[in-house]
Amino acid sequence: MERNQTLSSTPGGKLMVEAMQSGLQHLMSVEMIGLLFVAVLIGSFFGATPGLGGNLALAVMIPFVFGMDPYLGLGFLLSLHAVVHTAGSIPGILFAIPGTGPTVATILDGHPMAQQGRAGEAMGAQLCASALGGVVGALVLAALIPVLLPISMAMGSGELFMLIVFGLTFIIVISRESIPKGIIGALLGLVLASVGLDPHTSVGRFTFGQLWLWDGIHIVVLVLGIFGFAEVITLGARGRLGRISEVDVKIGYGQLWDGTKAVFTNWWLSLRTAVIGTFVGIIPGLGGDAATWICYGHAAQTEKNTENFGKGDIRGVIAVETANNAKEGGALLPTVVFGIPGSSAMAILMGALIMFGITPGPRMLTEGQDMIWFLVFTLVIANIVGAAILYPISGYLGRLAQMRSSLLIPVILVLAGVGSFMIGAAWQSLVLVFVFGLLGYGMKKWDYPRAPLILGFILGPMAEDYLYKALITMGPDFLKRPLVLILLLLAVLSLGFSLWSEYGKRD
């Protein structure tokens, strides 16, 4: 109740300036600042430790924010997520071991720089470019909010249903490994989402007479299994319990400063790649890998004297890192404004929004705009604070790549186990999270992308609900509404284009 009162404090017609002030006020509390620092440190740990990454960080930390004020909880999660990729590049530069997926491109120039004794310079550039990218991404997101407001006002149940159908077509894009396997993942998500009492008929679906299944499966239990337990099995199944890297690197502050200066010397490149990264991030499903590689390619194509690209050119690091953090601002836009997660991490974050009683979608622009501004400001501050904290400790974080798996596995296992019990409030959640862990590991091993499963799980119930409401109020005629038709056309075009580009590429 208290949560809803806090959120409904933004009436529909509230001026944007007031919403901005309200969002900023929520960020400026002592608790929020304290949590932000903690989140930055935890995010750095998950980012800099190869094999962990942002999805796991979010999944494991969601139980900690359960029951918190939504602003504090979401601020914590977003801050954590914002720095994961910043820290993820550190082991990449030092040992050529990417901490997270999208940071792979950083290795191309970052690691050769480290081999040339310029590790500090590469890390200085990386940290500064990440902070700059994150800030630019958040500012572009802020600039787009007024543009999207009138569109969101014109949406009813029919339009929202079709918007979700449009969102589901992005499953094709995030299923680059295999489109049929991606669709299977999404269908599994839809099936798992339908477990529990049907809200319209009160029929128990897949409950098997079990009372604890009446409320359905909690998104966090699913995520902890699909990502948390599955990663534990992946780590342990490698059977290598030695250190990930034996190399020890020392970094001087002079080098860090030189790298930082290079970001501003190449300011035009930094700005360009940050803006490109943001817009790539807006397209749901394209993901961080696309943003970083597109920007690396852009830098290599447009810059002068590119013969050292791939051999230790600092501009390669700058282009990748600005895009890497900028894309998060972009990905936040479809997540909160349209209810379509821009990436798998955003799908988990969307699950957290739902956990706090906030329904992402066009209504956020009218009824929860202060929350959007709060998220924008959090993204800006977390990126700056994250980089500032990482400057002095980056050398030490690099040593996390030397941490043994035998020390990591129990920590993840216990946190995921405790989290699933707290959220599910039943011992059966532990069994469920284990089953989902096996499913997640199987999906990972046999190249079934896991992001579509989360996408299907989140969008499924929304689509079902909006379709029901549209049919009850307008019947099948809702399909004749102009905006519904436009969205349907967009969905068909998106599906056709994705299939054409995917199969065309293979041919």
Next chain:
Amino acid sequence: MRVRGEIVFSFVLLVLFGVVSFLSFEWPEIARRFPLASGMGGIVISGILLALAIRRGTREKAEGQSSEVADKVEEQEEKQEEKATPKNEITIIAWVLLFIVLVLVFGFWVGIMGFVPIFMVLFGRETLKVVVPYTVIFWLVIYVVFHVALGTSLFGGVWGWAFL
């Protein structure tokens, strides 16, 4: 082994979607719309994937590489690339299962205290000098964060050992 595993996984998915579709038929139309559509779609696509996996397996055999030889080659490659081997997979899954069982029987507080050192010693080959302080500190962190700070009452196991 990889192809064989994929065949099993696809088959499990096919059965799962079959069960989903079968169960959905009993519900009213509004309630079954989405699960039934998902189940039917799943049957078709997982059926195709299963057929493709079987065909790939048959083709490998036809190319003269018996499945045992292929498995050995693959296992060797996996070892070199530090990827998962079936033995390691079963071992780690058994460890995860042990953790779940310990927690279900003895509860979180005892389960964590029991699992962490056993895992570190037997699976990780860590010395007691590392294991003891690591377990104690980790247990205390969990206790302070969840019990003291968040005021959570964690599961006490079937024996009700929620003494904290």
